[in-house]
Amino acid sequence: MKELFRRTPGRFTSARRDADQQIPENLWTKCPACGEITYVRQLNDQLKVCKCGHHMRLSVAEWLQLFDRESFVEEDRDLAPVDALQFVSAKDNYAQKLRETQAATGMNDALLTGRATLDGAAVQLAISNWEFIGGSMGSVFGERLARATERAAERGVPLITITATGGARQHEGVLSLMQMAKTNMALTRLSAARQLHIALLVDPCYAGVLASYASVADVIIAEPGARIGFAGRRVIEQTIRQKLPASFQTAEFLLEHGMVDMVTPRGELRATIRRLIGLHAPAAAQLSPSDAGVLREPLRLS
Amino acid sequence: MSTELTAWDKVQIARHGRRPHTLDYIRACCEEFVEFHGDRRFGDDPAMVAGVARLDGRTVAVIGHQKGSDTRENLRRNFGMPRPEGYRKALRLFRHAERFGFPVVCFIDTPGADPSMQSEERGQAEAIAENILVMAGLRVPIVATVIGEGGSGGALAIGVADRLLMLEYTTYSVASPEATAAILWHDSARAPEAAQVMRITAPDLLDLGVADAIIAEPEGGAHLDPTAALLNTAAAVRHHVAELAGVPIDVLLARRYAKYRAIGQTQQHPPPPVEPREVPALSFG
Numbered sequence: 092m093k094e095l096f097r098r099t100p101g102r103f104t105s106a107r108r109d110a111d112q113q114i115p116e117n118l119w120t121k122c123p124a125c126g127e128i129t130y131v132r133q134l135n136d137q138l139k140v141c142k143c144g145h146h147m148r149l150s151v152a153e154w155l156q157l158f159d160r161e162s163f164v165e166e167d168r169d170l171a172p173v174d175a176l177q178f179v180s181a182k183d184n185y186a187q188k189l190r191e192t193q194a195a196t197g198m199n200d201a202l203l204t205g206r207a208t209l210d211g212a213a214v215q216l217a218i219s220n221w222e223f224i225g226g227s228m229g230s231v232f233g234e235r236l237a238r239a240t241e242r243a244a245e246r247g248v249p250l251i252t253i254t255a256t257g258g259a260r261q262h263e264g265v266l267s268l269m270q271m272a273k274t275n276m277a278l279t280r281l282s283a284a285r286q287l288h289i290a291l292l293v294d295p296c297y298a299g300v301l302a303s304y305a306s307v308a309d310v311i312i313a314e315p316g317a318r319i320g321f322a323g324r325r326v327i328e329q330t331i332r333q334k335l336p337a338s339f340q341t342a343e344f345l346l347e348h349g350m351v352d353m354v355t356p357r358g359e360l361r362a363t364i365r366r367l368i369g370l371h372a373p374a375a376a377q378l379s380p381s382d383a384g385v386l387r388e389p390l391r392l393s
Numbered sequence: 394m395s396t397e398l399t400a401w402d403k404v405q406i407a408r409h410g411r412r413p414h415t416l417d418y419i420r421a422c423c424e425e426f427v428e429f430h431g432d433r434r435f436g437d438d439p440a441m442v443a444g445v446a447r448l449d450g451r452t453v454a455v456i457g458h459q460k461g462s463d464t465r466e467n468l469r470r471n472f473g474m475p476r477p478e479g480y481r482k483a484l485r486l487f488r489h490a491e492r493f494g495f496p497v498v499c500f501i502d503t504p505g506a507d508p509s510m511q512s513e514e515r516g517q518a519e520a521i522a523e524n525i526l527v528m529a530g531l532r533v534p535i536v537a538t539v540i541g542e543g544g545s546g547g548a549l550a551i552g553v554a555d556r557l558l559m560l561e562y563t564t565y566s567v568a569s570p571e572a573t574a575a576i577l578w579h580d581s582a583r584a585p586e587a588a589q590v591m592r593i594t595a596p597d598l599l600d601l602g603v604a605d606a607i608i609a610e611p612e613g614g615a616h617l618d619p620t621a622a623l624l625n626t627a628a629a630v631r632h633h634v635a636e637l638a639g640v641p642i643d644v645l646l647a648r649r650y651a652k653y654r655a656i657g658q659t660q661q662h663p664p665p666p667v668e669p670r671e672v673p674a675l676s677f678g
């Protein structure tokens with residue numbers, strides 16, 4: 092994992108970045124929102140946020156940099172998917188799709204889990220990989236997340252999930268649906284352990300995943316402009332036979348309707364999460380020396 | 394018999410308009426049913442019915458998706474597709490049941506949760522997610538029965554259970570066959586093919602470790618002899634509620650946890666080696 096996610100400041104070869112965002116030589120990137128062409132290195136300095144405010148999609152390896160350098164230890168790396176339904180259709184062969192996606196991403200499935208620190212604070216983390224069948228949740232995704240959640244409960248550390256997803260993975264059928272129950276089941280342990288779950292919803296975040304662990308987090312943070320919803324826009328437009336407003340199902344729309352706690356620009360994420368972790372740390376760890384003295388007072392009186 | 398029917402045939406039977414619906418099953422299983430209305434937040438959703446009733450002398454909470462038997466009633470019931478207020482009415486009943494120690498009996502019969510602008514605005518995903526979470530830890534027994542079609546999170550939102558029963562010709566899947574075909578192949582007309590590959594029938598779910606038991610239907614389907622289907626279902630529900638009611642709640646919760654933790658299939662092997670990808674350095678501060 093370490094060599095896969097090696098950082099090389101000043102050098103950038105992007106074999107697999109979205110081709111339509113690329114201008115020759117990989118030196119310049121065109122913003123899909125405003126069309127502005129920006130020097131790649133400058134864009135990286137801006138955490139891939141365009142001057143217009145558009146937050147470009149980050150890879151899993153890029154998201155890992157939200158945590159302390161070199162602190163990440165991957166878990167359950169060898170847990171791999173099974174073609175339980177033996178899903179083969181005229182247009183689709185799941186086993187083959189898995190092999191191709193695994194070869195392209197170097198991951199067994201769409202969720203990366205493990206432990207890390209954020210400004211020294213231990214956390215369990217789970218980051219979905221949009222490039223792996225749309226970040227969809229099947230058996231491995233659900234199992235890795237459930238284990239990460241149980242470990243967070245056992246270790247007494249917060250769980251941080253970063254989610255971009257199209258929802259449950261169709262190719263694993265009802266087993267994918269049941270991962271919604273599995274992940275929420277595990278979250279009951281985290282809750283009993285009085286540990287925090289912070290969910291970061293990034294573009295896009297939909298369907299069965301939004302309708303399970305992502306929506307029951309203690310704190311929900313959304314990235315500006317991220318598309319977030321249960322039913323897809325296309326489905327709703329077909330049902331009502333009219334175009335939906337551009338603002339529909341954006342992070343800002345969800346904030347307005349009370350479905351997320353905050354819409355936080357990328358540059359403020361780390362400080363926001365750090366503060367939230369600090370505010371939810373066990374009381375003993377929060378006391379400053381003078382506070383501790385005040386609390387000891389009643390003991391001396393007794 | 395059922396072996397001669399394709400998955401798509403069973404989808405048609407599961408959706409048959411003359412099949413009994415949730416209110417019929419409640420009346421067949423229970424006495425003294427009192428229906429509750431409203432989520433106390435926004436409104437009352439006719440696509441979800443909920444209330445309390447007596448089952449074998451024991452009070453239970455009953456909750457189910459409600460389809461109509463004709464177009465007029467189906468429009469009123471939104472074809473059994475609940476809006477967030479429907480799920481939140483169910484949530485009220487879960488909490489009510491826990492407070493009074495009533496077992497929960499659910500009937501699943503929906504193509505999926507309502508996909509509309511209004512449901513999105515009111516938090517359809519949150520409503521479903523919250524129900525799943527609450528059912529996961531609910532300190533009373535839960536028996537859920539698929540009586541027609543079980544479609545997606547809209548079904549699971551009243552379907553996390555100690556026992557999941559399915560009538561013989563019913564289906565339960567991650568999405569309706571039409572939705573799966575649309576998602577995978579951008580062509581909902583290929584629903585019959587999706588139904589076949591998705592393994593959505595009751596025997597499939599028993600095989601996959603999701604369903605716990607199958608309730609026999611009259612040959613050809615419940616619509617051909619509704620009384621027989623209702624009687625079989627009532628007997629099965631009574632049996633499972635009685636069995637679960639004797640289990641200490643902490644034992645039951647541990648079993649429920651283990652059951653859902655075990656669902657899914659994985660294997661162990663390392664991911665394939667890949668050429669290291671250069672990752673630009675990002676400074677989050």
Ligand SMILES: [Zn+2]
Pocket residue numbers: 122123124125126127141142143144145
């Ligand atoms: Zn821009």
